[in-house]
Amino acid sequence: MFGTGLLKGLGVTLKHALDTFEDDRESVPDRYKGSLELGNNRRVIQQPIDQEGLLTIQYPEEKRLLPERFRYIPMLIWDSEKQEDRCTACGICAKVCPPQCIWIVRDSDENGKPVTRCSEFYIDAAVCMSCSFCVEFCPFDAIKMNHDYELAVYDRYPQLVYDMEELTVPLEYYAALWPTQYEEEQARRKQEEEEKRKQEEEKAAKAAARAAAKSAAAAEKPAAGAPKRSAAELQALAKERAAQRQAQAAEGGGDDDAAAAKRARMEDLKRRAQERARQRKQDSGQ
Ligand code: SF4
Ligand code: SF4
Secondary structure (H helix, E strand, O other): OOOHHHHHHHHHHHHHHHHHHHHHHOOOOHHHOOOEEEEOOEEEEOOOOOOOOOOOOOOOOEEEOOOOOOOOOEEEEEEOOOOEEOOOOOOHHHHHOOOOOEEEEEEEOOOOOEEEEEEEEEEEOOOOOOOOHHHHHOOOOOEEEOOOOOOOOOOOOOOOEEOHHHHEEEHHHHHHHOHHHHHHHHHHHHHHHHHHHHHHHHHHHHHHHHHHHHHHHHHHHHHHHOOOOOHHHHHHHHHHHHHHHHHHHHHHHHHHHHHHHHHHHHHHHHHHHHHHHHHHHHHHHO
């Protein structure tokens, strides 16, 4: 029937209004169930999933508990375990930032050589669009999204340009804001470190095995050249070699006689050939 949907929608709105009214009339409203008291009438309220009606939050005394994946302006992580900034000044976040609101100055050592840390890191919060690209692309888990949204200031510049000191937070702060993500990251980092340690151990074991094989080969080399026969054997061998040499010399003399006989035979053949040639010449002259 025409208008049924409209009436249905109005009914839902009316139900929410009545539920809200009912909750507001109670001295301890349902909305405070499970809320976190901060003192001075300040509370952080988490609306239960079964809560009916719209909650009126008495901001700024009362605030909503933000969902973990809420994101506002990035923050830089100070690794409390290693006592160092996680940022290595690689500059990837500045490259991928769509409105280009990050700029970084890389630090250098006493010789002027660039090192893997920042000396300056700025984010223009007035330009940042909370897209979280910088977080997605950072290879070192060094930049994360902060939940802090109360950033109102009187002057945009320079108050909304955050420097490294304003952006840096300890790891524990990040762990409290993003507990699920932090746990996942820690598990991944632990696994990566374990794999890296195993690879290094394997590499060291291989290097040690190579070095052992090399030294074993070096130890075997002089053994190969070392005398394998006793002194008496060597003397006998020397005598044998001397006798062989004498025999060879004697054989060499025999060779000389044979060569002389060969030479004489050749001379004889040559002489006979010359005689025959002379004879042929005389015969042809007749
Ligand atoms: S925050 Fe991450 S991506 Fe950006 S410079 Fe530092 S290490 Fe590189
Ligand atoms: S959240 Fe987006 S806009 Fe803001 S600094 Fe990161 S990349 Fe840039």
